[in-house]
Amino acid sequence: MEINIQNLDNERIELDDRCETDFLDQEIQRFYPEQLNLHILVDKFGRDVRVDVKLHTTAHYTCHRCLAEYTAAFDIRDEQIYQIGEGKLDDSDEVIQLPGNTTDIDIDPMLAEMVLLNHPIKMLCKEDCKGICPGCGADLNREACRCGSAEIDPRWEALRKLIK
């Protein structure tokens, strides 16, 4: 997605847009298959262009405990400052330098980084998901564990007698 800054004076513009997520790394993209809804503020002041992005989409996650697939609202916000032209006025790494003849700012890298930074390390369908019993494979959110039940496979029963 590109933002045209060619005719921008020292002013603020506000725009709403949506885009596909095919610019994301495949590894990440599978969690965000739906369009991104963007609310963008662009402030130009001299050589500085500040881009403020509010991003909303629906994420498709898989619970790490019970392996259920679920969707979750994904709402994030971040800003990036671009500086147009040679000679860095600001030494911080936060500022991205662009050539003086820049007419459009490609914000895909910014969006990709926003998604990546806010991507959950641990996905849980709900805070207190009980997960799957490693013994019997029961989904403990919906059923009771069968490990302690009397239904023991007869072959195991034979083995158990041998151990005794």
Ligand SMILES: [Zn+2]
């Ligand atoms: Zn779960």
Ligand SMILES: [Zn+2]
């Ligand atoms: Zn069990």
